[in-house]
Amino acid sequence: MRVFRAAIGVLGELLVTAGVIVLLFIAWQTGYSVMIEGRAQTEVVQQLEEQLGQGDTAVLPELPEAPLVDTPAPTLDDGSVMAIIRIPKLGKGWARPVYEGISLPVLAKGPGRYPHSAMPGQVGNMAIAGHRNTHGHPFFDIDQLGVGDPIVIETRSSYVVYRVARWVIVSPTESDVVAPVPQKPSAKPTEAWLTLTTCHPKFSPTQRYIVFAKLDRVVPRKAGPPPEVRALERFGPAEVASDGVEVAGVDALGVDVDDAVAAVPFRRAAREVA
Amino acid sequence: MYAALWRVLPGGRAAKILWCLLLFLVAVVILFVWVFPAVAPLLPFDDVTVATGLGGHSGGARV
Numbered sequence: 001m002r003v004f005r006a007a008i009g010v011l012g013e014l015l016v017t018a019g020v021i022v023l024l025f026i027a028w029q030t031g032y033s034v035m036i037e038g039r040a041q042t043e044v045v046q047q048l049e050e051q052l053g054q055g056d057t058a059v060l061p062e063l064p065e066a067p068l069v070d071t072p073a074p075t076l077d078d079g080s081v082m083a084i085i086r087i088p089k090l091g092k093g094w095a096r097p098v099y100e101g102i103s104l105p106v107l108a109k110g111p112g113r114y115p116h117s118a119m120p121g122q123v124g125n126m127a128i129a130g131h132r133n134t135h136g137h138p139f140f141d142i143d144q145l146g147v148g149d150p151i152v153i154e155t156r157s158s159y160v161v162y163r164v165a166r167w168v169i170v171s172p173t174e175s176d177v178v179a180p181v182p183q184k185p186s187a188k189p190t191e192a193w194l195t196l197t198t199c200h201p202k203f204s205p206t207q208r209y210i211v212f213a214k215l216d217r218v219v220p221r222k223a224g225p226p227p228e229v230r231a232l233e234r235f236g237p238a239e240v241a242s243d244g245v246e247v248a249g250v251d252a253l254g255v256d257v258d259d260a261v262a263a264v265p266f267r268r269a270a271r272e273v274a
Numbered sequence: 275m276y277a278a279l280w281r282v283l284p285g286g287r288a289a290k291i292l293w294c295l296l297l298f299l300v301a302v303v304i305l306f307v308w309v310f311p312a313v314a315p316l317l318p319f320d321d322v323t324v325a326t327g328l329g330g331h332s333g334g335a336r337v
Contacts, residue, residue, distance in 0.1 A: 013275045024302060028310045102323045104315050114323070129323040134314065175324045197324055208324055 029134050030203075038136035041110045045084055045095045057221070060084075060156035063119050074119075076100040083120055084154040085111055085128065086229045089145055096138045098128060098153070108135045111196075114178055118192065120153040121160040121218045125193045127178035132198040132209070139198035142209055143167075150228035151194060151213045158220050161228055162194040162213035169200055170208050177210045191215065 051059045061082055063074065076082050078101040086095045102112045111130035118124030130139040145151075145164050153160040170177060178195055181187035192215035200209035219226045283290045 010275045021305065024305055025310055025313075028306050029314065032306055033310070033314075107323075108315075170324070172324055177324055210324075 033134060034137050036136075037108070038138075041096050041136045041138065044081070044097045044110070048081065048084060048097065049095075057156045060154075063155050063157070064122065078103070078115075079106045079109070082113060082155075086152040086154060087145070087149070088229060089149045090141050096130075096136075102129045107131060110136065111138050117178060117195075118180065118189075120155050121158070121192055121215060123192050124180040124189045125178060125182055125195055126153070127195040127197065129197045132200065133203050139196060139209075140202070142196065142198055142211060143200075145211055150216070151196075152226065152229050153194070154225075154229075156221070158218050159226050159229070160218050161216040161226055162192075163216045165212050165214045167209065167211045170210055172205070172208055174208070177208075177212075182212050 048059055059081070061074070061076055061080065063082070080100050081097045082100045083098040084095055085098050088094060097110045099106050099110055099112045100115065102114055106112045107129060108131075111128050114127035114129065117127040120126055131137050132139050132142065145167065147164055147166070149164045151162045151164065153162070168177070168183075176183045176185045177197065179185040179187075180189040181191075182193055182195055194213040194215070196211040196213075198209050199205050200207040217226075224230070279294075280290060283293045285293070
């Protein structure tokens, strides 16, 4: 009888211990790992911005000039940084690196581009996956995005501005959402789209939350950051002049940013290419 | 199990409580730094992509 009691006691302690470990795991996944990895992703962007600010644009890979129609896409190394994604609606100065690839180790570092999806600004569909809950949860607040909200993909040569058009919740098997024409797998693409995929609902892998954004325009890097991201960013220390007046028209390189506003609208550029 | 641990720990009650806290913290660090990162990929909470064969399905201009 005494042995039986002792065994029950040990079993109870083991169960309590297991419960505490599960609670610790939840704390780790929703708090600790999100905090540590979210900060790490932000730091990657800050480092990129610093190097880009010094004119070292080679930190981002050379991509085909957007918009393009029939240039073959370059092969990028799996897990390498290929661009920066900026979504002002998700927070002041919100920016994350975009990695090449969608394997778990890559997505643990930050949002990843579906291999073989379109390049930024390219006719077709650029698809990016990102975590909703864990690993710095870059797309935690993705359901806050509304029609018209800008999503800017910063590449070596340009700022590619997309605007949210619509969103859907689908099952994980619906791969049509990343088709060249979203949800029309056999259609021939004539427009440039961006698709973000993440899990839904929060803390559950049962569905996918999908945001579709349509290309608005492509702003060359030399024209400076477009107004969509400029006001919220840390572009250079000279954002506020000594007299306190915001120097909205001048970027870190001293280029008149009005050029950015006057950048070639995509429709016209597409006509020129066609 | 924990009663045996309590008996083994040296010192008076205060010292034993401090030892317990220390051991708990060590366990938490081991879990957070090594165990949980290794276990997380085996659980389904990480799935954020839609199924693709990765075989040029969503190809851009080339399609």
